[in-house]
Amino acid sequence: MPIRLPLADDEPAERRDAARNRDALLRAAQALIDHCGVGAVTMDAVAARAGVGKGTVFRRFESREGLMAAVLNRSETGFQAAILSGPPPLGPGAPPMERLLALGHARIELNLLHRSLISAAGRAGTRSYAAMSFIAMHVRYLLGELGVRGDVAFLATALLAPLEVPILEQQVEIEEMRLARITEAWDDLARRIVEG
């Protein structure tokens, strides 16, 4: 069951049919992705599979990118939960530096795993507060715990930037870096930033 997002008090509740359709559309999109890949997620196809009109898809998700971002969000939620209340070292309980490194490694894997979906979500994926900003916030917090001086907000962003999909893809595909190399190098980066 979909997590009921907190709506502002003056926001009218979502109509029953609207909710049903949104759910159906998300399911349809997910099924198409699982079955035929992200490329097969055509707005017409999703609409047809969900048994609704095309206009409805756009009404619910604004754009293809919006739809992709919505699908992505469901995965992202698990990641956030793991950080907030999962087992250490990703979750609370481990020392900050361990948590930071664990977060980086998990992020690399997750980004590579969902790379086609993330690319398809485009700016909708990056810009949505829901996804990016939570992580950036958490990294800021960890840097704070580690006593890092300076512009912590920027440093957090800088630490996460090389893990973004386009850059990760370039490293892997063009420079032919192995995963292990990337994680090691990122650890080193994190240490330089924290200890510098």
Place this chain on the structure above:
Amino acid sequence: MPIRLPLADDEPAERRDAARNRDALLRAAQALIDHCGVGAVTMDAVAARAGVGKGTVFRRFESREGLMAAVLNRSETGFQAAILSGPPPLGPGAPPMERLLALGHARIELNLLHRSLISAAGRAGTRSYAAMSFIAMHVRYLLGELGVRGDVAFLATALLAPLEVPILEQQVEIEEMRLARITEAWDDLARRIVEG
């Protein structure tokens, strides 16, 4: 620019009409950008303005992104020239650290200036060796000169990553950071990476 990319010896030279058309298309695209913004750069519009068929545009540039990347390349060339043979501190003659910082600052400004074009170039812009790889290479060289130990290739990428357009845009538009703050914070990042 563009550095004349090395063509293999067996590559046939470009035909006269082809060269003329490519030039006309680039001019047309540039004119549309200057006059009406990147959004007005429609493949049909470019073709019409250049007085050629649409198919020709695609033959020359593969895709809209390819066309954008080609336009971008002309600006990028000046940047490369400034690094290779311009006045210090960006060009040769200044100490490596000064050159590095100058490069970062110049990069930030350039990326913000061309951001709509860069976004429009999408992956074609990032992936093309011509643009990105030259700079990454140069940063690697500078890090080498500075005696940085570790995975210099990754560190160079990490240093440049937060200056990429999507991230820069997020900082400026969503986090509302001022330009001066970003450059200062980036300087700090560079020092941490070099001295760490």
Place this chain on the structure above:
DNA sequence: GCACTAAACGGACCATGGTCCGTTTCTATT
């Protein structure tokens, strides 16, 4: 249950990126 309103729906329609293939133009060769 009935009427009423705002929200949601659906699918025809449009704009634009990208493909295809028959026609034209260049250039090397004789």
Place this chain on the structure above:
DNA sequence: AATAGAAACGGACCATGGTCCGTTTAGTGC
């Protein structure tokens, strides 16, 4: 200059993201 063949051209055509607006439906007050 004539010729042949490769390369380039052009624009009709297709696929798909996105819009629009007349129609349907879920809630609400009676």
